[in-house]
Amino acid sequence: MSVRNDYSIDVMRLLDNLKQEIRAPKSFLGITFGFNQDDLSMQVDKIRASLPRDLRDAASLARESERLVETAKEESDSLLNQADREAQSIVEAAHKEAERIVEQARIQQSQLVSESEVLKIAKAQADEIRNAVERESREMKRGADKYVYDVLSSLEGVVGRVLATVEKGRTEIETVAEKAVVSTEGRERTKV
Secondary structure, three states: OOOOOOHHHHHHHHHHHHHHHHHOOEEEOOEEEOOOHHHHHHHHHHHHHHOOHHHHHHHHHHHHHHHHHHHHHHHHHHHHHHHHHHHHHHHHHHHHHHHHHHHHHHHHHHHHHHHHHHHHHHHHHHHHHHHHHHHHHHHHHHHHHHHHHHHHHHHHHHHHHHHHHHHHHHHHHHHHHHHHHHHHHHHHHHHO
């Protein structure tokens, strides 16, 4: 049967000895003396040696856990930084795309405004041409009306002269015919 060492009793006893060593030094005028570095170092080594294997393994596991936690923290920080950079890159790309779309919209708006201006100018020119044609048409109609009036007035003068000539000719013929009738009647009366 193996004898089990009670490590906790040994560790407690060694800690008590260390405590007494620390209290043992004397001080004089604020200067402490009486510590023996080698004795304190040997006491600490004994305590470590007296620690049970499970406790040393647990301490080793705790150190390993701390290292793993630190490594995990570094990796998570690295991943977060990488995610932040990627997110920033995506945001910048989206911002550039939004600026490009806004610029295209401005260009299209400018073109539409320009086309609208061209349309307004064309409409104004068409209105101006139509008004000019209407004015010219009215002037031509007035000119044609005056020409017709002048021609009719001239024709009236010519027709008036022709009528006067016709009237004069009729009157002369009537006069000649009346004279002929009178002279024929006078001859016939003389014959009878």
